[in-house]
C-alpha cells in the first residue's frame with residue numbers, strides 16, 4: 001500500500017536546483033503529487049515542499065539522500081501526515097445565479113469557505129484546508145455547476161523543531 | 177522558482193570582499209585560461225569551434241603553461257580527461273565548443289559520474305542575448321547534463337568566470353569526486369572583468385566528507401573482533417582516498433582475506449597473501465561463493481553495484497555488513513547495512529585500526545584456496561595455457577603481465593577482453609587499472625590510455641582493446657601520432673562483439689543477432705597514421721611480438737587474432753545469486 005509522504009527541502013536560491021531535484025524523482029519514475037517553493041523564514045534560503053506517494057519511509061529515505069547530496073541543498077526532511085501541519089488552497093468559480101436560493105451560502109459556511117469575489121456572471125469561492133476537505137467541497141458544489149476549479153500545491157510546517165544553523169553562516173571570505 | 181538573485185552583484189555565499197587596488201582588466205576568455213592555471217591545470221583535452229574561439233585565442237598565448245591535447249572527437253576528450261584524472265588524482269579538463277561539441281561529451285560525463293572521476297568540462301555557448309532562440313549550435317547543455325554532473329553552471333557574465341572555475345575544481349575533486357559542467361556564453365568570453373582569482377575551499381550547502389560516528393566505529397570493531405569468517409571488499413574508494421597503506425595495515429593486523437571490485441583493482445598488489453581475487457559477474461569463484469558464507473562483510477569504498485552483488489535478495493544475507501563510505505546516499509541504497517561508517521576511507525581505516533585485534537584465519541583462508549584450486553583446474557589453466565589451437569585472451573594478458581612484472585597501467589576497454597584483463601593481469605603497483613566500470617563504455621580505452629600516458633609518462637601504459645571497441649574511438653590514433661605518445665595498444669580481435677555473442681550463445685539459443693564483425697585491416701589503418709603495428713595469430717610468435725611491442729620506443733599496436741567463439745568464465749548469470757556462479 002502506498003502512503004503519502006511530505007518532503008521539505010531547504011536550499012540556496014540558485015537556478016537549476018528545481019530541475020536537479022525533480023530529476024531525482026523522474027529518473028526513478030516516481031510521480032510527484034505536489035511541488036511548491038517559496039522563500040523560508042531565513043533570507044536567501046528557499047524551501048521546497050514535495051508530496052509523493054511511496055511504499056515505505058525507507059524507500060523515501062533513499063530518494064531523499066540523493067536530494068540531500070545535491071550541491072545547493074542544505075537539508076531535506078521526510079514527514080508523514082501526523083508530523084506536519086499542512087494546507088492547500090482551492091478556488092471554485094461558480095455561476096452567480098446559483099446564489100439565489102441561499103443553499104450555496106449554507107454549503108460555503110458549513111465548509112468554512114468564503115466568497116472571494118462576486119461578478120455579474122460568476123463568483124469565486126476560496127477554501128483552505130486539507131486535500132480531502134477541498135475535495136469534499138468540490139463534490140458538494142458540482143451539482144450547481146462548477147465553471148473552474150484549481151487547487152494549489154501543499155504547504156506544510158513541521159511540528160518538531162528544526163535548525164539550519166550549521167549551514168546558514170555565510171561562506172568565509174578568502175581575504176579576511 | 178524565483179529568478180536568480182545572486183548575479184549581478186552577489187554570488188551565492190560570497191561576502192563583500194575588501195577592495196584591493198589595481199586589479200588587472202582582461203577579457204573573460206583570458207580569465208578562463210588564467211583561472212585554469214591558478215587551479216593547477218597543466219593539461220587540457222579539447223576541440224575548438226565557433227562559440228569557444230575566444231578562449232582558444234587566449235590559450236594561444238599560454239601554450240607554454242598549458243598543454244592542450246587536440247583530440248579527434250570530443251568523446252575522446254572526455255575519456256582522455258578521465259584517464260588523466262584516474263592515475264594522478266588531478267582533475268581532468270575538457271574544452272569544447274557549443275552544440276555538437278558539448279553533446280559529444282555526454283557519454284564521458286556520464287561515465288565520470290558513475291565512476292567518481294574528477295572532471296571539469298568547459299563548453300562555449302551562444303551569446304546571452306541569443307539564449308533560447310535556437311541560434312546556430314545552441315543546445316541546452318546544462319539541461320542535458322544536469323542529471324549526470326555533480327554540479328553545473330552557466331556563466332553569462334565575465335565577472336563570474338574566476339568564481340565559477342574555482343568552485344568547479346573544488347567540487348569536482350572533493351568528497352566523492354565527479355564531473356562538473358561549465359557553459360560559458362560568448363559574450364562572457366569577449367567581455368572584460370577586473371580579474372582576481374580566489375580558490376574555493378568551502379561551500380555552505382556542501383559537506384564533502386561526512387563525520388564518522390564514534391559509536392559506529394566501536395560497533396564495527398566489536399563485530400570484526402568477534403568474527404569467525406570475516407571478509408573485506410576493496411572498492412574504488414580506496415584508490416580515490418589514497419588509503420592503500422591504511423588498508424594494508426588494517427588487513428595485515430586483522431588477518432582478514434579480501435576481494436576487490438574491478439574499480440578497486442590494483443589498490444592492493446595481487447600477490448598479497450590475503451588477496452582472494454575478483455568479485456562479481458566474471459569474478460573469481462571463491463570471492464562470490466564466500467561472500468555468501470562469511471559472517472562479517474566489510475565493504476570499503478564500494479557501492480554494491482549489481483554486477484558485484486547479483487540478485488540482492490540472496491546477497492550476503494547471513495553476514496553482518498559494515499560499509500565504509502564517503503557518500504551517505506550509498507548507504508542502504510542497494511544493500512541494507514548493519515553498521516555504516518561514513519567518512520573518507522583513509523581516515524576511517526586509521527580510526528578503526530587501534531580498535532581491532534590482531535588475528536588470523538588460516539582455515540577460512542584455506543577455503544578460498546580450495547575454491548582457487550577448483551577454478552584453476554576448470555578455467556584458469558585452460559585460459560592461460562590453452563591446448564586449443566586458437567589464441568586465448570587469457571594467455572595474452574598473462575604474458576603481458578609477466579613481461580611487465582605487473583607494473584604497467586592497464587587500460588582495458590569493455591567486453592570479454594576487459595574481463596580477461598581484470599582477471600589475468602597481476603598488479604604489483606597501485607593505480608594500475610583504468611577502466612569504465614559503472615557505465616561500461618565501449619571506446620573508453622584508447623582515449624583513456626592517452627590521458628593516462630600524459631599523466632604518468634614514466635609508466636608503461638597498455639590499452640587492451642576489443643575489435644568492436646577499437647572502432648568506436650579509433651580516430652584517436654591521430655592524437656597518438658601527432659603528439660608522439662608512446663602508448664601501447666593490444667587489439668584482441670575475435671571478429672565478434674564477443675561479450676554480446678557470449679550472452680547470445682548462453683541465453684539466446686546461439687542466435688547471433690548482429691554481433692559478427694567484418695573488420696578492416698587494423699594494422700594497415702594504424703600504419704596509415706604512421707604508428708608501427710603488427711599482427712600475430714599463432715602461439716609461437718606471441719611472446720616475441722609482445723616483447724617487440726614493449727621494447728619499441730614509441731607507440732605500438734599489436735593485433736592479436738584470438739579464438740572467435742571463446743567464453744569468459746566463471747559467470748554469474750544476470751538475476752542469479754552470486755553463489756550460483758557457473759564454472760562452465
Ligand SMILES: Cc1ncc(C[n+]2csc(CCOP(=O)(O)OP(=O)(O)O)c2C)c(N)n1
Nearest residue numbers: 591592593618642643644645672673674675
Ligand atoms: C557504447 C556501447 N555500446 C554497446 C555496448 C554493449 N556491449 C558490451 S560488450 C560489447 C562487445 C564488445 O565487443 P569487442 O570490443 O569486440 O570486445 P570483446 O567482447 O569481443 O572482447 C558490447 C556491444 C557497450 N558496452 N557500450
